[in-house]
Amino acid sequence: MTTHLQQELENISQKIFQMADLAIESIQNAVTSLKNVDTALAESVIQKDTKLDQLEISIDEDCIRVLVTKQPAAADLRLVLAILKANTDLERIGDLSTSIAKETIRLDGRSPLKPLVDIPRMSEMAISMIKLAFRSFTERNADLARDCIELDRQIDDLNMQVYRELFSFMAENPSTISQALGLISVSKALERIGDHATNLAERAIYYIEGEDIRHQE
């Protein structure tokens, strides 16, 4: 028998999955818009961010209602708490994608400083991380979340590589500084998205195992 609580948890889970899909789409489109200097696509990323913001509020309201009216315990409680926090991470991922899209608009039709290689790789990695974290939730498999956390190091390494490359561009030719700083902020945004994906994986582990692994080295 499915209880009312189970039904409500299922509905909230569906919403957070929908939010994850939107967040992934927004990363993909933001980086594609930058790569192809596609201002229209960048603008659509900014517009669609409203949907993520609305879902964040709606999921918060649903979680609060379930906590107050159903008083869940154990794994049910951990699921609600994990979703409440994952919700914020996904909304932040949406905001960071918006910053990347704004960088495309700032290019105003000009090609980027150089063909983008590492930045698309970072975005693919971040998307894989988010997918792993959510598979971990749905399959209740903490190992997938741990795989996700491992990937974050690779994004951090790529971020440093991008920094180094762009610093040398700026050192050689100061006229590139403005554009290079723009790309550094994009790289930083993707690195932050990786951190939020790590948070999502940590929420999944908390839900599955009841263990809080944050801030452990």
Next chain:
Amino acid sequence: MDDKIVVEDLSFYYGDTPALVDINLKIQTNTVMALIGPSGCGKSTFLRCINRMNDIIPFTRVEGKINVDDQDIYDQKFDVTNLRRRVGMVFQKSNPFPKTIFENIAYGLKINGIKDKYSIERTVEESLKKTALWNEVKDRLNDSAMGLSGGQQQRLCIARTIAIQPDIILMDEPASALDPISTQKIEELIQNLKTQFTIVIVTHNMQQAARVSDYTAFFYMGKLIEVNKTDTIFTNPEKEMTENYITGKFG
């Protein structure tokens, strides 16, 4: 922290039917231990073992040990009357004596040999203050206790229990027949009382167990399935059976 109550391999039988099987449990001094579990799981039977209330039920048998302050309360030489003075009990349905409010509390003192009128008056006042009842009844101490509301009667019974300075208070669903405001007062009271007493409470209300207790023990079919800190039991229980019970999947 010291262990106030130590239960070792306790089994209890109604005739040949086991109601409790091999219970091992420690309850620390000045903590609140909640006993939860579905009806018939043995939690009330266990509670009544702690002050030997089950002794008065015919055809029952106890195996194992319960130590209170390192003394085996089932030892043949153990003074049961003294045990019941040290281990007070509050029941589901409030049961004040059909006497005045004052006499309800003074009675226990008198049969415990306290004769000094001022000492009795002082203890009555202190007990009523500790149970947050003093301001509500101070002007009608000589009225019948039966005229009090259900919540007030229950607090009077708690005042009556603590007046004789027990070490341990056993509570068998003390708030299940009360409205939310009276329930809240009882729960507040439990939190205040634990600084002086060790409290063991049986409750069917899961949220109440979570709100008032430091430790929670889950019983099922006469067995102690899991005991742990209350926040652990309600956020991350070890046993699947505990998880299923507290998330309402059975019971």
